[in-house]
Amino acid sequence: MPAAALKPRPLPTQSTARRSVPLDSPYEPLSKTPLPAGRPREWYVTHNRRLKAMRLAIALLDSGVHLPVQARDETIRSTAELIGVHPPSATTCHMVRALMRYAR
Incomplete structure (x- = not known):
């Protein structure tokens, strides 16, 4: 069996599909779900701080x-x-800079 037959075919894109591929526009944010209950308060504070820093x-x-x-x-x-x-705290500002540093 030739090696080309074993190679998986890529998924079709908008330009190569026989029928139109649905796109994500216009963008709608995902519906928010409540955070899991039962965690320590510090976990929620850190979670929200990370989201804000992002x-x-x-x-x-x-x-x-x-x-x-x-x-x-x-x-x-x-x-x-x-x-x-x-306005973010000094800790959140530090986290923003850390995110920018690791994104490089």
Whole structure:
């Protein structure tokens, strides 16, 4: 049996499919589900802090701040105000810079 016959075929894309492939536009966010119950309070605080840091890191990257050195606390807090998030603490700002550093 030839090796080409054993190779899996790639999934069709929008341009190669015989019928249209449904796309995700317009984008709708997933419905929120409640967090699991029974965890310590610190877990919920850390979880929400990570989500906030991720949102801020994405907003900073979109605005052109690509290096953690460029993301001072003032810059992060002004971005938070711009996207409608409560001002982050120093710990959250540190986490934003850490996310930017590891994304590289």
